[in-house]
Amino acid sequence: MSAQRWQQAAGGPGATAAGAGSAAAAGVPGAAATGPGATAAGAGSAAAAGVPGAAATGPGATAAGAGSAAAAGVPGAAATGPGATAAGAGSAAAAGVPGAAATGPGATAAGDVILTVQGVDVWLSGRKILDRVSFELRAGQLAGLIGANGSGKTTLFRTILGLQRPSVGSVVIGASQAQRRRRHTPVGYVPQKFELDPDLPLRARDLVELGIDQPRLGVPLRHRARRALVDQALESVDALRFADARVGRLSGGEQQRVLIAHALVGRPRLLLLDEPLANLDISSGEEVVSLLAKIASEQSIAVLVSSHEINPLLPVMDRVVYLADGRAASGSTHEVVRAEVLSRLYRHHVDVLHVHGRVVVLAGPGELTDLSGHDADLPAGSVPGHDADLSAGSVPGHDADLSAGSVPGHDADLSAGSVLP
Amino acid sequence: MSAVLASLFASGFFSSEAVQIALGVGVIVAIVAAPVGVLTVIRRQSFAGHAFGDIGTAGASASFLVGLTPLWGLLLANLAGGAAMEGAGVERARSRDIATGIVLGAALSLAALFLYLDMTSTSTTGQTVTILFGSIFAIPTSTLPLAGGLGGVVLLVTLIFARPLLLSSVSPEIASAKGLPVRALSLLFLLTLGLAAALAAVTIGTILSTALLIGPAASALRLTKRPLSAVLLSALIGIFAIVVGIVLAYDSYRWPPGDRTWPVSFFVVMLVFAAYLLSGVPDLVRRRRQDSWSAAGGARSGAGQRSTGDDRSTGGQRSGAGQRARGHEPHHRGGAGPLGEMEA
Ligand SMILES: Nc1ncnc2c1ncn2[C@@H]1O[C@H](COP(=O)(O)OP(=O)(O)OP(=O)(O)O)[C@@H](O)[C@H]1O
Ligand SMILES: [Mg+2]
Numbered sequence: 001m002s003a004q005r006w007q008q009a010a011g012g013p014g015a016t017a018a019g020a021g022s023a024a025a026a027g028v029p030g031a032a033a034t035g036p037g038a039t040a041a042g043a044g045s046a047a048a049a050g051v052p053g054a055a056a057t058g059p060g061a062t063a064a065g066a067g068s069a070a071a072a073g074v075p076g077a078a079a080t081g082p083g084a085t086a087a088g089a090g091s092a093a094a095a096g097v098p099g100a101a102a103t104g105p106g107a108t109a110a111g112d113v114i115l116t117v118q119g120v121d122v123w124l125s126g127r128k129i130l131d132r133v134s135f136e137l138r139a140g141q142l143a144g145l146i147g148a149n150g151s152g153k154t155t156l157f158r159t160i161l162g163l164q165r166p167s168v169g170s171v172v173i174g175a176s177q178a179q180r181r182r183r184h185t186p187v188g189y190v191p192q193k194f195e196l197d198p199d200l201p202l203r204a205r206d207l208v209e210l211g212i213d214q215p216r217l218g219v220p221l222r223h224r225a226r227r228a229l230v231d232q233a234l235e236s237v238d239a240l241r242f243a244d245a246r247v248g249r250l251s252g253g254e255q256q257r258v259l260i261a262h263a264l265v266g267r268p269r270l271l272l273l274d275e276p277l278a279n280l281d282i283s284s285g286e287e288v289v290s291l292l293a294k295i296a297s298e299q300s301i302a303v304l305v306s307s308h309e310i311n312p313l314l315p316v317m318d319r320v321v322y323l324a325d326g327r328a329a330s331g332s333t334h335e336v337v338r339a340e341v342l343s344r345l346y347r348h349h350v351d352v353l354h355v356h357g358r359v360v361v362l363a364g365p366g367e368l369t370d371l372s373g374h375d376a377d378l379p380a381g382s383v384p385g386h387d388a389d390l391s392a393g394s395v396p397g398h399d400a401d402l403s404a405g406s407v408p409g410h411d412a413d414l415s416a417g418s419v420l421p
Numbered sequence: 422m423s424a425v426l427a428s429l430f431a432s433g434f435f436s437s438e439a440v441q442i443a444l445g446v447g448v449i450v451a452i453v454a455a456p457v458g459v460l461t462v463i464r465r466q467s468f469a470g471h472a473f474g475d476i477g478t479a480g481a482s483a484s485f486l487v488g489l490t491p492l493w494g495l496l497l498a499n500l501a502g503g504a505a506m507e508g509a510g511v512e513r514a515r516s517r518d519i520a521t522g523i524v525l526g527a528a529l530s531l532a533a534l535f536l537y538l539d540m541t542s543t544s545t546t547g548q549t550v551t552i553l554f555g556s557i558f559a560i561p562t563s564t565l566p567l568a569g570g571l572g573g574v575v576l577l578v579t580l581i582f583a584r585p586l587l588l589s590s591v592s593p594e595i596a597s598a599k600g601l602p603v604r605a606l607s608l609l610f611l612l613t614l615g616l617a618a619a620l621a622a623v624t625i626g627t628i629l630s631t632a633l634l635i636g637p638a639a640s641a642l643r644l645t646k647r648p649l650s651a652v653l654l655s656a657l658i659g660i661f662a663i664v665v666g667i668v669l670a671y672d673s674y675r676w677p678p679g680d681r682t683w684p685v686s687f688f689v690v691m692l693v694f695a696a697y698l699l700s701g702v703p704d705l706v707r708r709r710r711q712d713s714w715s716a717a718g719g720a721r722s723g724a725g726q727r728s729t730g731d732d733r734s735t736g737g738q739r740s741g742a743g744q745r746a747r748g749h750e751p752h753h754r755g756g757a758g759p760l761g762e763m764e765a
Contacts, residue, residue: 191594191598200463201641201642201645201648203646206648272598
């Protein structure tokens with residue numbers, strides 16, 4: 001199913017390999033690839049490119065060419081390959097590498113553990129939707145929950161919220177089980193789908209006001225303190241200017257902000273946002289993402305943001321939880337977003353390219369024999385529908401441009417966004 | 422002055438006990454219907470409100486058979502009906518409507534039997550008409566305190582649970598993520614709606630009870646964007662319709678064919694309907710003005726514009742926003758929409 005999608009998305013395989021090779025060759029001083037899962041060929045080509053200080057260790061060479069993408073070309077990055085698949089997901093976090101904490105954009109001082117998801121299995125209608133998902137999230141961290149459609153992101157959120165019972169495993173919010181029982185750790189949630197009736201008799205600020213945690217039941221009373229709280233929450237998401245508009249008549253992106261404010265005004269320690277970028281154009285997406293990062297660090301909130309696309313979150317992510325068919329790999333971006341880790345997660349060879357600070361995850365050329373037939377069916381360069389767009393981003397010419405470094409950032413975005421989540 | 426008053430209020434209006442009870446019960450019902458109606462419209466449960474009319478018909482006709490005050494029959498039937506609707510499974514709006522429809526059908530078939538039995542036992546259709554269309558001037562004195570007590574309960578419940586009810590109505594998902602018992606709240610609301618519908622049925626009959634619940638609320642929601650003002654406005658519209666309806670019905674004693682009052686429910690519901698039509702006017706005017714503005718090249722001075730969400734966009738975006746707003750109209754705007762669309 002999804003494996004087929006990647007297969008098709010890969011587009012012209014030969015060209016991809018070429019581009020990948022040059023991306024790897026553009027490897028950066030200090031890049032290190034270690035771990036049992038490291039693709040020797042990929043790392044090897046990075047080393048072969050004569051990058052000073054690059055180190056490659058680990059057994060298990062995979063196909064050449066494609067594997068060359070393995071080099072984590074982020075400046076100063078130390079990449080570990082703990083071989084994390086679903087089982088190893090938890091250990092991915094633990095497998096610290098010397099210097100890893102000090103590098104990369106996601107290196108913030110971590111606070112208390114706010115969320116612990118441990119070995120969670122979820123079954124729905126006789127199907128295993130989540131499979132041994134484990135990860136941990138600390139105060140002040142922003143984590144991306146990355147996965148394709150149907151990979152289980154929303155299900156994971158519902159499990160964290162206690163709306164869905166795991167058949168195995170546990171979710172702990174807050175420092176201890178005891179705290180959780182007393183429901184003392186407020187969780188903010190912005191669902192993926194929300195429909196606000198245009199005629200709702202609610203202004204944006206009224207909806208935010210409903211988010212104020214109040215122990216007593218009762219009608220909303222208009223206290224000055226409440227109003228200040230609401231204004232503050234609206235301001236923090238830059239939504240004050242439409243505070244008095246009917247919330248149902250705001251645009252999707254504006255409603256999103258209002259809902260984030262609604263979640264924030266309850267002073268959560270954990271904030272869950274399900275696909276907040278789906279409704280937003282690129283620049284609003286960037287705004288919201290940096291806003292979330294600011295909220296995480298300033299208010300010391302653990303933020304978990306799901307997205308089917310990793311790149312928008314890349315600049316701000318401290319952690320990443322990568323989901324594929326219900327299995328998860330988690331850790332810092334550098335630990336997880338690597339060819340060998342993701343290949344194990346997808347159970348299919350994938351390449352990870354780093355292009356101008358962005359990541360492209362490509363399905364490798366026909367590693368799975370049962371899918372290679374599909375490739376053969378498709379005439380080169382004429383992949384239908386959506387996939388045509390995808391392959392367009394990764395056709396030979398483009399890749400050549402990229403490696404030549406002559407393509408403006410946005411073109412890279414397009415190709416980056418489209419291949420694999 | 423006194424001539425005007427005399428022509429407005431037929432003689433005996435203020436001294437009649439029946440009128441006093443009618444006014445008392447009517448005002449109670451209008452007040453109670455306001456918060457319940459607003460929540461019903463927000464939750465899009467008008468259909469459930471309508472179902473309570475039919476369920477109430479079964480209850481009221483049964484209570485005639487056993488010699489109980491109709492209000493008791495209405496109450497018991499609506500509470501049982503509410504529980505049945507909720508019990509039949511209401512995870513989604515769609516299956517909720519199906520459950521409602523099925524319970525409604527069962528209730529109507531019972532009503533058919535009971536009304537038939539009522540008719541054969543009294544050999545008149547008087548009770549059937551009373552049940553279906555109400556007879557506000559024939560409300561027993563004992564009903565007033567009962568209506569007051571029940572109204573108080575309904576108001577108290579909606580007041581206490583206003584925030585959780587509102588939030589779970591706006592987004593059940595967010596509410597349940599907050600730990601609110603969405604399912605229990607839904608049942609609680611349905612029972613509240615059943616009570617309010619029973620009260621409304623006493624005044625204007627089971628068939629039209631929905632109109633009194635939904636109409637004022639729907640009108641108010643077109644006029645204000647604040648929840649509390651919506652409730653207050655809805656109460657005002659409801660009180661206005663009831664009181665004026667009662668006055669007119671009392672006057673109609675002098676109108677042809679004479680010696681009988683016209684049904685109060687006719688006046689009340691027509692007034693509610695008129696209020697609903699009128700409540701669409703401000704929006705219509707606003708949109709018409711916007712249309713003519715965007716036709717004039719999107720020039721915008723900002724003067725005279727209300728600062729609603731729709732008015733924020735500038736210049737060229739305006740017409741787009743206007744079109745988007747119109748796109749919603751057929752669903753949410755009832756009669757006002759088509760006019761705006763034809764103009765475009
Ligand atoms: N109530 C349910 N019963 C059965 N299967 C379900 C149910 N809810 C979700 N699923 C299945 O679980 C899988 C994961 O769904 P989920 O909504 O978690 O995916 P997602 O990652 O959020 O996808 P998207 O990016 O499209 O939002 C899907 O294959 C879906 O069909
Ligand atoms: Mg989802």
